[in-house]
Amino acid sequence: MKRAPVLTVVLLVSALALAGCGRADDGEIDGPVTIDDSPATGEIIVWTAGGSDGRLAPFIKTFESDNPEASVEVTDVPLNEMVTKVTSAIAAGTAPDLVLMGLADIPTLIAAEGVQPVAEGVVDASTILDDVQQATEREGISYGVPWFVDTRLFCYRKDFATLAGLSAPTTWDELLAFSESLKVPALRESPLLVPIGADEPVGEFILPLLGQAGGAAMNADNTEYTLDTPEMVEALEYYGSLFLEGHAAADGTAGGDPIGDALVGRIAAFYVGTWIIPAIEAQVGPQLVESAVACTEVPAGPAGNPSYLGAATWAVPTDAANFDGAFKLIRSLLTLEAQQELYDQTRELPAVTAAWDYPPLQDDPWLTTARAQLESVVIAPPVPSWNELAQTIAVESEKVARGTTTAQDAATAIQVKADELGTGW
Amino acid sequence: MQRQGLVAWALALPFLAIFAVFMILPLVGSLAMSFTDMSSRDVRTPFAVNLVGFDQYAALFADERFVQSLLNTAYFVGVGIPITIVVGLALALAVDAGIARLRAVFRIGFFAPVVTSIVAVAIVWRFMLQSDGIVNSMLAVVGIDGPQWLTDPAWAMPSIIIMTVWRNAGLIMIICLAGLQAIPPELQEAASVDGAGPWTRLRRITLPLLRPTILLGAVLLTVGYLQMFEEPFVMTGGGPLGATTSVSLFIYEQFGFGDYASGAAAAYVLVVATAAIAAVWFRMLRSRVES
Numbered sequence: 001m002k003r004a005p006v007l008t009v010v011l012l013v014s015a016l017a018l019a020g021c022g023r024a025d026d027g028e029i030d031g032p033v034t035i036d037d038s039p040a041t042g043e044i045i046v047w048t049a050g051g052s053d054g055r056l057a058p059f060i061k062t063f064e065s066d067n068p069e070a071s072v073e074v075t076d077v078p079l080n081e082m083v084t085k086v087t088s089a090i091a092a093g094t095a096p097d098l099v100l101m102g103l104a105d106i107p108t109l110i111a112a113e114g115v116q117p118v119a120e121g122v123v124d125a126s127t128i129l130d131d132v133q134q135a136t137e138r139e140g141i142s143y144g145v146p147w148f149v150d151t152r153l154f155c156y157r158k159d160f161a162t163l164a165g166l167s168a169p170t171t172w173d174e175l176l177a178f179s180e181s182l183k184v185p186a187l188r189e190s191p192l193l194v195p196i197g198a199d200e201p202v203g204e205f206i207l208p209l210l211g212q213a214g215g216a217a218m219n220a221d222n223t224e225y226t227l228d229t230p231e232m233v234e235a236l237e238y239y240g241s242l243f244l245e246g247h248a249a250a251d252g253t254a255g256g257d258p259i260g261d262a263l264v265g266r267i268a269a270f271y272v273g274t275w276i277i278p279a280i281e282a283q284v285g286p287q288l289v290e291s292a293v294a295c296t297e298v299p300a301g302p303a304g305n306p307s308y309l310g311a312a313t314w315a316v317p318t319d320a321a322n323f324d325g326a327f328k329l330i331r332s333l334l335t336l337e338a339q340q341e342l343y344d345q346t347r348e349l350p351a352v353t354a355a356w357d358y359p360p361l362q363d364d365p366w367l368t369t370a371r372a373q374l375e376s377v378v379i380a381p382p383v384p385s386w387n388e389l390a391q392t393i394a395v396e397s398e399k400v401a402r403g404t405t406t407a408q409d410a411a412t413a414i415q416v417k418a419d420e421l422g423t424g425w
Numbered sequence: 426m427q428r429q430g431l432v433a434w435a436l437a438l439p440f441l442a443i444f445a446v447f448m449i450l451p452l453v454g455s456l457a458m459s460f461t462d463m464s465s466r467d468v469r470t471p472f473a474v475n476l477v478g479f480d481q482y483a484a485l486f487a488d489e490r491f492v493q494s495l496l497n498t499a500y501f502v503g504v505g506i507p508i509t510i511v512v513g514l515a516l517a518l519a520v521d522a523g524i525a526r527l528r529a530v531f532r533i534g535f536f537a538p539v540v541t542s543i544v545a546v547a548i549v550w551r552f553m554l555q556s557d558g559i560v561n562s563m564l565a566v567v568g569i570d571g572p573q574w575l576t577d578p579a580w581a582m583p584s585i586i587i588m589t590v591w592r593n594a595g596l597i598m599i600i601c602l603a604g605l606q607a608i609p610p611e612l613q614e615a616a617s618v619d620g621a622g623p624w625t626r627l628r629r630i631t632l633p634l635l636r637p638t639i640l641l642g643a644v645l646l647t648v649g650y651l652q653m654f655e656e657p658f659v660m661t662g663g664g665p666l667g668a669t670t671s672v673s674l675f676i677y678e679q680f681g682f683g684d685y686a687s688g689a690a691a692a693y694v695l696v697v698a699t700a701a702i703a704a705v706w707f708r709m710l711r712s713r714v715e716s
Binding site for chain 1: 466467468469470471490511555556557573575576578598661663664665666667671678680681682683684
């Protein structure tokens with residue numbers, strides 16, 4: 001007789017206790033704090049994503065030297081796990097003081113009230129590349145600080161192309177012809193490396209195709225997805241044709257190594273971010289890269305050639321214990337000198353556009369191409385539901401690429417999911 | 426008696442506390458979560474969620490991807506377990522009877538995959554099964570045009586099953602070896618004297634006496650196979666066309682998207698399925714042991 005009430009209590013208490021673990025006092029976020037010019041103090045816990053701890057290391061040394069009473073502890077987290085880890089830490093009340101993550105993940109944390117507005121005095125937002133700065137904002141308040149930006153280029157084996165008498169493709173049709181001619185020289189049957197499947201970044205590939213076809217994923221004020229459109233159908237048809245006509249391998253990147261695959265000739269061309277340049281050079285040396293690899297702006301569709309733009313973005317969790325130190329660390333990373341040094345250390349393209357006038361960066365042919373591409377870019381829709389919708393786009397795109405559905409049906413299915421998800425705010 | 430009882434409870438208290446915090450609380454908490462609409466946006470305000478009853482469960486079964494993940498998991502379990510048991514049993518019989526001299530070497534060799542990192546193993550298999558990987562290269566040498574193991578929806582799950590059988594057959598082999606060694610040799614000798622050949626002895630003596638052991642192996646495999654995650658996560662990412670997305674992988678994705686309530690509901694569907702199948706196995710095990 002006593003068991004039922006006891007069980008009920010256990011159920012309720014356990015559920016409530018678990019749900020309440022690590023809950024913030026009021027769940028409210030105040031406006032931006034202000035930081036002063038005094039040195040940072042205390043321990044600053046930093047989580048970076050995708051191997052960026054190496055990029056950060058030299059700057060930490062300088063920061064600790066300039067702020068002797070502060071110490072920085074950096075932990076690198078796999079890129080795809082970052083949002084889950086940060087939200088889990090927020091729920092558990094163990095959030096770090098500072099996180100570096102992809103620009104597309106920031107809206108998810110804003111919706112969870114998990115990140116603070118950027119403190120006043122950290123950075124002059126007008127100095128940041130406008131496209132990425134806007135994506136960090138919600139209702140006029142910025143929640144993230146882009147550190148460096150990354151746009152996709154079209155890279156190919158220059159020696160293969162020379163052998164086949166080809167120049168870089170500038171349009172969709174030229175790309176198909178380019179690929180057709182390279183089917184023989186490429187060791188693998190399919191010359192192009194294009195992402196396919198739910199575990200690959202297909203959304204980042206389809207978004208630019210949509211832009212190249214003249215469409216956009218959302219309406220002008222980012223309140224509704226607009227994906228069941230003729231432009232989306234055209235983008236999906238083109239994407240599908242890359243696989244159905246044998247231009248791209250059915251196993252996509254196969255979790256593999258595009259750099260290595262390109263260098264051994266398994267593939268002849270791929271779309272990749274500017275991060276690839278130092279990586280390739282580190283593997284084979286600048287001379288071989290110079291002779292074998294070329295990168296150009298992405299081929300244009302009927303409405304232009306926008307490419308995908310991302311940014312490594314700093315954010316300070318709402319419950320950060322040392323938010324003052326965290327914002328001061330960001331400030332130290334966003335000075336003109338630090339942004340120029342970032343280029344020197346990593347050859348990444350700094351988010352502060354004034355740093356692009358730095359003479360060594362001006363003379364860098366790879367980044368000259370990247371800066372030209374930045375004239376025409378698309379970013380991930382700055383809404384929390386994007387990451388989940390991107391998976392649906394990947395699933396439906398794969399169906400088109402394998403010929404199990406039509407582009408029109410895929411676009412319709414994507415829009416149905418988009419309507420179901422809403423923006424996520 | 427009453428004092429003894431209190432002392433017993435006091436002694437058990439540390440364990441009970443740990444059990445409650447690390448076992449009961451997450452279980453009950455996630456069950457409670459499955460009846461709400463909790464998502465990542467609620468992590469700082471968990472009491473602001475709405476109770477939605479069984480809506481999450483209804484939505485799950487209306488979700489094509491979840492239904493496909495259920496079917497995929499059923500396929501993996503239904504095909505993978507019998508093959509693993511047959512291969513493991515065959516290995517055990519061979520090691521027990523046929524390979525006397527190097528028994529220890531074979532025993533270790535066949536068991537080694539069980540204790541090898543699943544992630545490392547899956548990555549190696551993925552490279553082996555790539556369209557231009559070593560498996561297709563070897564098939565090409567003998568004139569066979571190998572399939573697209575991991576990118577053809579018809580071949581992706583069989584590929585994962587092959588890898589899983591390779592990895593887990595050693596476990597069944599060890600369990601069956603222990604069972605074989607418990608069979609009194611007098612029974613085999615008596616049957617031989619009566620004229621029973623090896624096949625008859627296997628069917629009439631060895632297999633009936635090994636039934637409890639095999640059922641135990643089946644229970645262990647069922648629990649493990651129903652939760653398959655690393656294999657598709659590493660080898661196929663759940664593709665192609667969702668052909669290898671398991672329920673566990675689906676749950677992982679839901680949590681990754683911040684759909685906590687949906688993930689929790691899917692987890693409880695898996696719990697119920699696991700409990701139901703395990704109950705059937707245990708019932709069979711008990712009835713066989715009793716008989």
